[in-house]
Amino acid sequence: MTQYMPLFRSCSNLRSVSQLHAHLLVTGRLRRDLLPVTKLIESYAFMGSPDSSRLVFEAFPYPDSFMYGVLIKCNVWCHLLDAAIDLYHKLVLEKTQISKFVFPSVLRACAGSKDHLSVGRKVHGRIIKSGVNEDDVIETSLLSMYGQTGNLSDAEKVFDGMHVRDLVAWSTLVSICLENGEVVEALRMFKCMVDDGVEPDAVTMISVVEGCAELGCLRIAKSVHGQITRKVFEFDETLSNSLLTMYSKCGDLFSSERIFEKIVKKNAVSWTAMISSYNRGEFFEKALRSFSEMLKFGIEPNLVTLYSVLSSCGLVGLIREGKSVHGFAVRRELDPKYESLSPALVELYAECGRLSDSETVLRAVGDRNIVSWNSLISLYAHRGMVIEALCLFREMVRRRIKPDSFTLASTISACEKTDLVQLGKQIHGHVIRTDVLDEFVQNSMIDMYSKGGFVDSACTVFDQIKHKSVVTWNSMLCGFSQNGNSLEAINLFDYMYHSFLQMNEVTFLAVIQACSNIGSLEKGKWIHHKLIVCGLNDLFTDTALIDMYAKCGDLNSAETIFRGMSSRSIVSWSSMINAYGMHGRIGSALSTFNQMVESGTKPNEVVFMNVLSACGHSGSVEEGKYYFNLIKSFGILPNSEHFACFIDLLSRYGDLEEAYRTIKEMPFLSDATIWGSLVSGCRIHRRMDIIKAMKNDLSDIVTDDTGYYTLLSNVYAEEGEWEEFRRTRSTMKSSNLRKVPGYSAIEIDKKVFRFGAGEEPCFQTGEIYRFLGNFKNLTLEADYLQINE
CATH class of the missing domain: 1.20.5 (Single alpha-helices involved in coiled-coils or other helix-helix interfaces)
Known part of the structure; x- marks a missing residue:
């Protein structure tokens, strides 16, 4: 056989292998010698012809276990996993004794799919029965098989039973922990590995560095970097680039820049990693400058580089520079069919307002890149361009491009408005028919139904989800809170808490809002305590607690939280101003507003709304006029809500002529809310003359606000204007409007009870x-x- 080895090594293509095959047939070596047969099987597989390998195998009269092992290994090389497993089953039926050489290849085939896990477990059993379970290669293969199929606990059991835990075994365990998203466990295993006296190599350290990047913990990242420095690893480009990315993901861009500067031979990967780091830190101008320097040094960018640069241009809105990069890619023919750069190009042109160019790129891509379609649908949905998003989705279906879960979730999100929920239901039906019902899509459906006011439908979707993540629970909690089903939200939270389910800040925000809605002070205090115990209180939850305590009547607790905040957002200031306002503490509200301005926080529209509302609660008309006129000095144009609040203040306290004049001078059409405030003021102060003066204005209003029509009809009835009373009631009836009955709530023994008329x-x-x-x-x-x- 040794005489043929140089011939096999000289085979550089399929034709030369075929010629050698013919020569071996003529000499008769393939009928009696095992080694030339196995070498020929390997050569055909290596040249990409597994069918030829199989024919050679089948032509041999009595293949042994070793030859089976060779063909199984070749099938795994060619990613023919099912064929490899079928061959193993055939071997088990034919041979009582199986060579240990077979098992690593079979285990690699089983590792390729979770569907093959059951076969892998049976192979594991046969390994134990064969007495070869202490073989180092087989043990490492078992470790990889369980890890790659997502069975980390079984992998750890195999690892614990290994008689020799060398560098390969430890590195494999660290890698499979990372592959399964168990970053903390991977770093713990790395620490155990070092403590066990096993010296890591550069490959292991790259995996650990990537784990630190995913974790985003700067302290651990620096510790790992120190380990690399102490062990005097050779800082090749791969390890340096990994460290560079790790620091950028941990928010330490300065360290990323230092590592980049130390790289002697910067290649395209190094420059791309630095550009991506600048993008991640939102230093988009620096990213573009780095790209220019890269070109000056004569480094040829790759597709990942161009993708990052196009993203920078899109986020900054530099259309000219983005088109220049687009042209560079076209001239170099780096992506002629737009299969890689199309998502970035779609986002670039869309972010710069060139939507027609985005759609042109999309048409050029066709059905080759669904990510591009998803990008534009998502962008349309987030911008409120609902019709455009839905039309794009319809065109995808018409072109027979199968939508994935991201497509469906974005399209469903576009249907969150009440009048589009019917379209959302049709997409829901499409989801069921096409069986793309993953958690991402189901959560979007819960949000859509909840925001459209169809809580029962949201509950139906929620109940159908077997394995609910914290995002799913939060979606349902928010749905209940936003639709006034506060008791249901609190009950759902109680179930989560007592079932020891995972909770996060969003969970507490939703249930705090529910307590605010029904004024449940005792429950709110209990939730506040659990929030502190869980260590989840932050700026957002503290702000929500201020609002909750204020609405539940405990202003002292709201003040305590506000004073204890280490940092305050504009929402925090706004919530405290609103808290003082609803309790009639106009002096404290205005003092807090002044403190906010002095702290350098510029007030926004909501802050001024709360200030005007505080003036309204306390009847401070002159202060209300002052702060209403102050809005424009901060570069804010008063909107309809500001006018409604100001007119309500004037009307409630008798300055009706000023209120009427303000309505007439408004820069936009007034709605039922604004006219309703004036009508209510006229009713309080018995000014029917003003109501008669604005009769034509009132008759032109078309609204679905039952409160407005009820108020107006009651005013007409009190003044004996029965004809107008009947006309107003007739308008309500013809529009199928009904007054929503009010209700009262009372808290007894830590339980909230609702009472409504009828x-x-x-x-x-x-x-x-x-x-x-x-x-x-x-x-x-x-x-x-x-x-x-």
């Missing part, structure tokens, strides 16, 4: 009415005694 008897209703009857009798007796005295 509702069915509820908790202790009989006792309540008996108490009210007794209270009425006592009141009448007191009045009688007072009259007689």
Whole structure:
């Protein structure tokens, strides 16, 4: 056989292998010698012809276990995993004794898919029965098989049972922990490896550095960097680039720049890593300057480089520079079919307002890159361009481009408005028919139904999800809170808490909002305590707590939280101003506003709304006029809500002529809310003359606000204007509008109970009415005694 080895090594293509095959057939060596046969099987597989390998194997009269192993290995090389596993099953049926050489290749085939895990477990059993389970190569293969199929616990069991834990075994375990998203566990295993006296190599350190980058913890990142420096690893480009990326993901751009400067031979990967780091830190101008320097040094950019640079141009809005990079790619023919750069080009032109160019790129891509379609649909949805997003989705379906979960989630998000939920239901049906029902899509459907007011439909989707993540629970919690189902939100939170389910800041924000909606102070305090215990309180949750305590009547607790905040956002200031306002503390509200301005925080539209609302609660008309006129000095144009709040203040406290004049001078058409404030003021101050003066204005208003029509009809009834009363009521009836009944809520023994007019008897209703009857009798007796005295 040794005489043929140089011939096999000289085979450089399929034709030369075929010629050698013919020569071996003529000499008869393929009928009696095992080694030339196995070498020929390997050569065909290496040249990309697994069918020829199989034919050679089948032509041999009595293949042994070793030859089976060679063909199995060749099938794995060619990614024919099912064929490799079928061959193994055939071997098991034919041979009682299996060479240990077979097992590593079979395990690699099983590692290629989670569907093959059951086969892998059976192979593991046969390995134990064969007594070869202590072989180093087989043990490492078992470790990889369990890790790559997502069974980290089984992989760790194999690792714990290994008689020799060398560098390969430890590195494999670290890698599979990272592949399964268990970054903390991977770093823990690395520490155990070092403590066990096993010296890591550069390949291991690259994996550990990538793990630190995913974790984003700067302290651990520096510790790993120190380990690399102490062990005096050779800082090749790959390790340096990994460190550079690690520091940028940990938010230390300065360290990234230092490592970049130390790289002697900077290649395209090094420059691209630095450009990506600048993008990640939102230093887009620096990213573009780095790209220019890269070209000056004669380094040829790759597709990843261009993708990063196009992203920089899009985020800064530099259309001219972006088109220049686009032209560079076209001239160099780096991506002639737009298969790699199309998503970045679509986003570039869309971010720069060139939507027609985005769609032109999309048409050029066709069905070759669904990511580009997804990018534009998502961008349309986020910008509120709902029709455009839905039209693009329809065109995808028409072109027979199969939407993925990201496509469907973005399209469903575009249907969140009430009048588009029916379209969302149709997409829901499409999802069910095409069976693309993953958690990402289901969460989008919960959000869509919730924001459209269809909470029951959101609950149906929620109940159908078997394995719910914290995002799913949060979506349903927010859906309940946003639709006034606060008790349901609190009950859902209680279930999560008592079931020891994962919670995050969003979970607490949603349930705090629910407590705010119904004024449940005791429950809010309990949740505040759990928030502190879980260590999840931050700027956002503290701001939500301020609002909750204020709405539940505990202004002191709201003040305590506000004073204890280490940093305050504009939302925090706004919430505290609103808290003082709703409690009638106009002096404290205006003082907080002044403190905010002095701290360098510029007020926005919401802050001024809260200041005007505070003036309205306390009847401070002059202060209201001052702050309404102050809005423009901060570069803010008063919107309809500011005008509505200001007119409500003037109307409520009798300055009706000023309110009417303000409405007439508004830069946009006034709606039912604004006119309703003036009508309410006229009713309070008995100014029917003003109502008559604005009769034509009132008759032109078309709205679905039942409160406005109810108010107006009551005013007409009180003044005896029965014709106008009937006309207003007729308008409500023809529009199918009904007044939403109000309700009261009371908290007893840490439980909140709701009472509404016309509702069915509820908790202790009989006792309540008996108490009210007794209270009425006592009141009448007191009045009688007072009259007689």
